[in-house]
Amino acid sequence: xxxxxxxxxxxxxxxxxxxxxxDIYVRDGRIVERPRDEERIDQEYNLAGKVVMAGAIDMxxxxxxxxxxxxxxxxxxxxxxxPVAHSDLCKAGCGHAAPSTLTTGYRYxxxxxxxxxxxxxxxMNARQAHLEMGDTPIIDKGGYVMLGSDDLLLRMMTAKKxxxxxxxxxxxxxxxxxxxxxxVVNPGGISAFKFNQRWQDLDENxxxxxxxxxxxxxxxxxxxxxxxxPHPLHIHGNNLGVPGNMDTTLNTMAGVDGYPIHLTxxxxxxxxxxxxxxxxxGAAQIAEAINKNKHVSADVGQILFGQxxxxxxxxxxxxxxxxxxxxxKWVCMDIxxxxxxxxxxxxxxDQNFVNALQWAIGLEIFLLVDDPWRIFLTTDHPNGAPFTSxxxxxxxxxxxxxxxxxxxxxxxxxxxxxxxxxxDREYSLYEIAIMTxxxxxxxxxxxxxxxxxxxxxxxxxxYTDNPDREKMFAKPDYVFKDGELVVKDGQVVKxxxxxxxxxxxxxxxxxxxxxxxxxxxxHTIKMDHMKVTDxxxxxxxxxxxxxxxxxxxxxxxx
Amino acid sequence: MDNFAQAxxxxxxxxxxxxxxxxxxxxxxxxxxxxxVSSNACQKSVVFFNRASQSxxxxxxxxxxxxAAAIAKAAEILGNAKHPLFSGLGTEVxxxxxxxxxxxxxxxxxxxxxxxxxxxxIQVIQxxxxxxxxxxxxxxxxxxxxxxxxxxxxxxxxFFEREVWNKESMFGQDTATREVxxxxxxNINTAPGVSPDxxxxxxxxxxxxxxxxxxxxxRALVLGKKLYATEVGGxxxxxxxxxxxxxxxxxxxxxxxxxxxxxxxxxxxxxQNITEMVxxxxxxxxxxxxxxxxxxxxxxxNQVSAWISGYPMRTSYARGYPEHDxxxxxxxxxxxxxxxxxxxxxxxxNPDRLAPKVELPTVVFGHPxxxxxxEPDVFIPVAVPGIDHKGIAFRSDNVVSLPLAQLRNSALxxxxxxxxxxxxxx
Ligand code: SF4
Ligand SMILES: [Zn+2]
Numbered sequence: 001x002x003x004x005x006x007x008x009x010x011x012x013x014x015x016x017x018x019x020x021x022x023d024i025y026v027r028d029g030r031i032v033e034r035p036r037d038e039e040r041i042d043q044e045y046n047l048a049g050k051v052v053m054a055g056a057i058d059m060x061x062x063x064x065x066x067x068x069x070x071x072x073x074x075x076x077x078x079x080x081x082x083p084v085a086h087s088d089l090c091k092a093g094c095g096h097a098a099p100s101t102l103t104t105g106y107r108y109x110x111x112x113x114x115x116x117x118x119x120x121x122x123x124m125n126a127r128q129a130h131l132e133m134g135d136t137p138i139i140d141k142g143g144y145v146m147l148g149s150d151d152l153l154l155r156m157m158t159a160k161k162x163x164x165x166x167x168x169x170x171x172x173x174x175x176x177x178x179x180x181x182x183x184v185v186n187p188g189g190i191s192a193f194k195f196n197q198r199w200q201d202l203d204e205n206x207x208x209x210x211x212x213x214x215x216x217x218x219x220x221x222x223x224x225x226x227x228x229x230p231h232p233l234h235i236h237g238n239n240l241g242v243p244g245n246m247d248t249t250l251n252t253m254a255g256v257d258g259y260p261i262h263l264t265x266x267x268x269x270x271x272x273x274x275x276x277x278x279x280x281x282g283a284a285q286i287a288e289a290i291n292k293n294k295h296v297s298a299d300v301g302q303i304l305f306g307q308x309x310x311x312x313x314x315x316x317x318x319x320x321x322x323x324x325x326x327x328x329k330w331v332c333m334d335i336x337x338x339x340x341x342x343x344x345x346x347x348x349x350d351q352n353f354v355n356a357l358q359w360a361i362g363l364e365i366f367l368l369v370d371d372p373w374r375i376f377l378t379t380d381h382p383n384g385a386p387f388t389s390x391x392x393x394x395x396x397x398x399x400x401x402x403x404x405x406x407x408x409x410x411x412x413x414x415x416x417x418x419x420x421x422x423x424d425r426e427y428s429l430y431e432i433a434i435m436t437x438x439x440x441x442x443x444x445x446x447x448x449x450x451x452x453x454x455x456x457x458x459x460x461x462x463y464t465d466n467p468d469r470e471k472m473f474a475k476p477d478y479v480f481k482d483g484e485l486v487v488k489d490g491q492v493v494k495x496x497x498x499x500x501x502x503x504x505x506x507x508x509x510x511x512x513x514x515x516x517x518x519x520x521x522x523h524t525i526k527m528d529h530m531k532v533t534d535x536x537x538x539x540x541x542x543x544x545x546x547x548x549x550x551x552x553x554x555x556x557x558x
Numbered sequence: 559m560d561n562f563a564q565a566x567x568x569x570x571x572x573x574x575x576x577x578x579x580x581x582x583x584x585x586x587x588x589x590x591x592x593x594x595v596s597s598n599a600c601q602k603s604v605v606f607f608n609r610a611s612q613s614x615x616x617x618x619x620x621x622x623x624x625x626a627a628a629i630a631k632a633a634e635i636l637g638n639a640k641h642p643l644f645s646g647l648g649t650e651v652x653x654x655x656x657x658x659x660x661x662x663x664x665x666x667x668x669x670x671x672x673x674x675x676x677x678x679x680i681q682v683i684q685x686x687x688x689x690x691x692x693x694x695x696x697x698x699x700x701x702x703x704x705x706x707x708x709x710x711x712x713x714x715x716x717f718f719e720r721e722v723w724n725k726e727s728m729f730g731q732d733t734a735t736r737e738v739x740x741x742x743x744x745n746i747n748t749a750p751g752v753s754p755d756x757x758x759x760x761x762x763x764x765x766x767x768x769x770x771x772x773x774x775x776x777r778a779l780v781l782g783k784k785l786y787a788t789e790v791g792g793x794x795x796x797x798x799x800x801x802x803x804x805x806x807x808x809x810x811x812x813x814x815x816x817x818x819x820x821x822x823x824x825x826x827x828x829x830q831n832i833t834e835m836v837x838x839x840x841x842x843x844x845x846x847x848x849x850x851x852x853x854x855x856x857x858x859x860n861q862v863s864a865w866i867s868g869y870p871m872r873t874s875y876a877r878g879y880p881e882h883d884x885x886x887x888x889x890x891x892x893x894x895x896x897x898x899x900x901x902x903x904x905x906x907x908n909p910d911r912l913a914p915k916v917e918l919p920t921v922v923f924g925h926p927x928x929x930x931x932x933e934p935d936v937f938i939p940v941a942v943p944g945i946d947h948k949g950i951a952f953r954s955d956n957v958v959s960l961p962l963a964q965l966r967n968s969a970l971x972x973x974x975x976x977x978x979x980x981x982x983x984x
Contacts, residue, residue: 064865066957072864074683076882079868083879091662092879094868100880101865124694127950127959131651132865151698151728194699196809196844208729319689319840329687334846335957336694337728343687521726524693526570529581529960536950536961540652 001042002027002035003483008047008462011429012054013438014451018430024052026458029483033454047462050477053433054450055114055459057440060234060264060299061381063104064118064132064141066125067311067341070331071098071382075309075345077327090492097309097345097382105137106492107388112461112476115140115501116387117444119183119234119264120313122146124336126177126532133500134543138486140459142444142501144234145179146313148216149190151337152518154209157219163226163558165514170223171507172515176531178502178545180444181231182224183264185313186238187216190340193316200238200316202251213238214255221259222558227505228551230445232260232297237269240317244273246282253293257558262443265301265380266290267362275417279354281361284419287368290375297443298369299376302362302393303355304385309345311383318342337522348385356414360407364418366397367425372434376443391473397427398469445548446501458483497542505550562967565589567596572962574650574907574944575606576714577852577954578693583607591966593945600715607945609909613969614926614939625938625971632902632921632936633983639900639919641876642666645889646913646923648854648905649973650949650962654862656974657904660981662867667874667898669889670859671911672851675818677884679849680860680870681826688833691812691846692955697721698728702737702808704801706815706832707769709746713816714850714954718750737808739801741776742769742791743819762801764791767822773831776802780835805839814848850954854908857952889914906940906973923973941970 003026010022025032035041062068072079075098082095084103093100095107108116116136121129121143133141147153147170156166170182188211189200195207202214221233237252239245249269253261263269266286274280290296307326312318315332319342322330326347333341348355362384369375377394381387396403404421415421427435441450448457460480466472475490486494512527519527537543560566565588572581584597585607593607616628623631636642644661647654647670661668670676682688696703703722710717727733738751738759743766751759764772768791775790779802785795805811813832820828832847839845851857860870867873869882885891892898893916901920903913909925913934920934925942943949946968952959 069861069864070683072868073680073860073870074687076684076869079880079882083881085878086662086875091659092867092875094880098868100868103868122957124692125957125959127961128861128952128957131950131959135655135866194695194810194844325687329683329685331683331687332689332840333957334691334695336692337698338694522694522698522728524697524720525579525581525958525960528570529572539948540655 001483002039004041004044005052005460006044006046008050008052010052010452011433012452013430013434015453024452024460026480026483029458031452031454031456031458045478049465051429051463051465053461054437054452054456055461055479055481056112056436057444057446057450058108058113058116058378058387059376059440059444060119060378061116061387062118062120062311062383063116063136064101065121065129067120067343068098068132070341070343071309071311072100074329074331074343078307078309089495095388097307097386101132101135102137105139109138109479109481109487109492110490111388111390111474112463112479113139114459114479114481115446115449117141117180118143120146120185121177121179122313122335122339123150123173123177123530124338127536130178130500130532130537134537134540137495137497138481138492140498140501140546142180143177144181144183144231145173145177146183146185146339147173148184148187148220149339151191152515154188154191154206154211157211157215158209163219163222163556165511166219167223167226168507168511169515170220171227171505172511174229175504175507178500178532178537180501180503180548181229181234182220183234183236184216184220185236186240186316187213189213189238189316190313193319193340194334198316198320202238202248202255217252217256221256221261225259226554226557228553229503229505230548230551231443232262234262234264236264236314240268240314241321243271243279246270246272246286249286250289253289253296258295260295263296263298265378265383266298267301267303267358267365267384270361270365277353279357280417281357281364283361283364283368287365290369291371297374297376299378300362300365301378301380301384303348303358304379304389304392305348305350305355305359306385307345307347308382308385309343311341311343313339313341315340315342318344350409351411353411353414356410357417359410360414360418360420363396363403364420364423367423372431373439373442375435376440377435391470394432394473395468395470398432400424400426445503447549499544499546500537501546501548503548503550506553562591568963568965571965572944572951572960573603573606574855574951574962575602577850577857578714578716578720579852579951579953579960580716580720581960585965587966593965602715609927616939617937619935620933628936628938629976629979630983632938633980635900635919635921635935636664636902636980637984639664641898642900642902643669643889643892643898644902644904645669646671646904646911647859648907648911649858650855650943650951651858651862651959652949653906653943653973654858655866656977658862658866660977662875663981663984665875665878667876667887667892668863668871669887670856670871671905672818672853672856673871673888676851676856676860677872678817678820678826678829679851681884682829682833685826686830686834688847689836689840691848692957693721693953695846696812696848697724699810700736700812701731702739702804702811704739704741704805704811704813705751706773706813707742707766708816708819708850709743709748710814710816710850711747711750713853723754737804741801742766742772762793762797764793766820768792769820770822770828773828777831777835780805780838805845806843809844811839811845812848813845814850816850848955852952852954854905854911855951857954857956861952861956904973906942923976926970938976939970940973940976941968946970947972
């Protein structure tokens with residue numbers, strides 16, 4: 001099957017293509033060279049005047065795993081407002097803050113997204129995360145596995161195990177969890193909470209282990225780098241949501257010896273303590289630090305106003321914030337000497353000083369970070385807002401008049417505390433394509449996605465150029481997934497299933513002896529039963545694992 | 559590849575006979591494919607694995623039929639039904655995925671056979687949430703275990719052996735010093751709560767129907783309120799005061815209950831007394847709830863339903879989109895009101911869980927050993943997950959899922975395949 005996409009205006013930042021009119025050819029799911037003249041084109045789409053980009057990639061979205069399912073179970077009232085009936089093509093489900101898996105897949109595709117990455121896969125819950133992602137249609141999936149409060153790592157660090165042994169354990173965990181990368185959440189803090197500690201600073205020892213959060217960050221960022229895993233250590237820092245936490249964030253950037261790191265939902269970690277209410281924007285300092293530190297990238301975790309639910313591995317912070325639950329109910333869990341979770345519904349209000357300032361801080365960060373290759377568009381779905389609000393967020397970034405208009409209606413005290421109105425920057429289509437495609441693919445380590453070069457997987461989104469960017473990005477004309485037309489005029493026309501991206505870094509199999517003994521002594525399952533095999537992902541007959549390349553192991557870089 | 563035709567020994571087998579999903583069993587298979595648990599057994603796992611392998615064939619109106627005919631007949635019944643109900647749902651994850659798919663297609667209601675108990679927990683989550691923990695945390699951290707209204711071991715036989723009196727624990731605790739308190743219930747088996755060095759557990763018995771008062775009193779005491787009654791449900795207030803103090807002083811107390819055993823009107827309020835008390839304790843120390851469940855695949859049903867439909871059990875696709883109602887869409891209510899016009903009953907893990915007796919077109923997907931009291935229109939024996947085919951099951955703590963193994967050859971079809979075939983035929 002040879003498809004020709006004719007005459008669209010192409011934005012392909014991976015190849016420096018910025019609004020050039022060109023043809024794209026697709027054969028058997030891949031983008032190919034222009035065929036010889038005599039070859040028959042099976043299908044042609046005239047895209048004159050249309051905007052063409054690679055399919056968008058959400059590099060941080062909570063779409064699968066235990067905490068998402070707790071959120072779904074806990075919030076029937078939220079689902080009742082957004083029922084989704086089945087059609088000839090699509091299964092039924094429901095939407096809004098914590099949508100059903102099927103609806104999640106359809107809606108991402110209908111917005112022009114072709115991949116999403118679950119950032120908080122607990123090793124002990126990895127199979128569930130993959131099961132849920134396996135029931136998420138059309139888009140590709142993947143996850144980052146959570147380490148850093150797991151007792152085995154903390155034990156190894158306390159015992160001053162060689163970094164190479166730790167690297168083997170990290171690589172083993174990535175393989176066993178079928179992950180694309182490693183995430184650390186409140187490094188060491190989830191463990192500390194189990195010993196009744198409520199707060200942990202970067203240089204404070206864990207109550208049981210001789211390990212500080214900074215040690216965990218250094219060890220894991222180095223491990224990820226030395227394993228050649230393309231996605232840098234994905235960090236949800238200490239002290240989420242706490243006024244003054246910008247200092248912790250700045251220290252985190254400085255404290256990892258230059259190893260590459262990604263700071264996630266950085267908006268929630270960019271707060272100062274100025275002003276009457278001792279809550280202020282640290283966006284300028286944080287953005288300046290990101291601009292300076294080339295080893296750092298970040299996604300924003302923008303909040304948008306309305307009802308949502310926060311779901312996080314950081315039960316220490318979630319327990320602290322549970323008093324703000326709206327509606328008033330919440331779940332916190334300690335999990336398997338491995339991690340934790342906290343699920344707290346939340347309503348962001350535009351007339352609330354803190355919420356309005358959070359909104360402004362997120363946008364300030366977007367606009368003050370110079371390099372769109374190192375800042376990413378997320379709402380930390382659903383923590384800041386559901387992913388379905390991305391078109392609105394894109395409009396806020398691309399349209400200064402619209403942005404200032406919304407800003408002028410927010411809580412007045414928060415307006416006085418923000419420089420947002422003085423920032424003139426408007427994102428271009430090219431920059432949006434970097435943030436949501438080329439940059440995201442590069443950051444996650446997807447070699448054949450996020451671009452439109454020959455050999456790329458044919459994940460392609462076509463929009464009608466519209467000065468109202470919210471309308472434009474909400475309803476693409478066409479979305480192709482692996483070369484198949486899956487969405488037309490913002491509606492699913494074909495249901496495919498997508499694959500699961502994973503990396504498989506090398507490790508010394510000898511480490512399994514130690515891990516297995518640890519499981520036998522302290523766990524309640526056997527080591528082998530924790531592993532998510534390729535078969536677990538493919539046995540429903542739809543899913544499959546796409547192995548992405550690792551850069552090869554580097555030895556002793558410190 | 560295992561050669562199932564020969565005798566053999568399989569190690570590290572996962573047992574789906576209760577929600578603990580112990581995965582350390584050794585199962586021996588003889589040449590005739592009979593199984594026998596040979597290590598780490600308990601009374602329930604022995605019953606589950608050691609049943610003689612039965613051959614059983616589909617039946618239509620009591621007469622043997624081939625599988626294709628039975629599937630066609632089941633599809634006909636489903637196609638003719640306006641308000642079908644899929645209930646029982648004793649299966650593993652892949653079977654449950656197939657249930658959700660066919661239920662969506664046929665605009666059916668889904669409910670699990672244990673929902674009368676399990677929904678109590680769901681209502682607590684939906685009303686106030688909770689703070690809970692998982693088995694490995696219990697195994698390594700618990701210092702005070704409070705067991706409310708159950709002996710645990712009738713339904714979860716190896717609980718104390720595996721999670722309380724384990725030899726090793728990670729944080730230097732001598733597990734033999736762990737304290738166990740049974741709160742509520744009468745004449746329950748508290749022997750498993752005796753520590754390895756012979757220390758007796760504390761037992762505060764009361765009738766189950768007094769649990770609402772007793773848990774409310776304990777919660778009030780933990781909150782620092784004063785009680786003027788000298789006893790509650792036959793338990794001296796001073797005993798409850800002591801227990802409240804112990805909970806406040808413990809470093810990692812765990813309060814456990816089995817929702818099915820809390821058989822009182824508005825049991826969800828009793829469970830909420832427990833879970834809200836646990837939340838209060840966490841203001842100063844650490845404490846966690848531990849809901850015990852996972853019998854007959856109830857976790858599988860609720861988990862899969864939650865991610866596919868957005869709702870747990872008692873969800874209806876009648877209008878083409880899922881709707882959830884913990885009362886209205888219960889099996890009992892739907893059968894009593896006559897709203898349901900065809901019943902599809904699934905019990906592949908346990909042959910003793912029979913379909914309710916109804917005067918409706920009924921299709922049963924059953925464990926091959928099922929001895930029916932009432933012959934349904936269609937009976938399709940299905941393979942047993944964890945014995946005859948692989949699968950995945952969720953543990954009682956709702957976090958850990960375990961692979962179920964295939965241990966022998968079976969001519970029986972898997973539930974998922976049968977349901978997919980029925981869906982195709984619609
Ligand atoms: S305790 Fe439960 S899971 Fe463990 S062997 Fe017995 S029945 Fe099976
Ligand atoms: Zn997140």
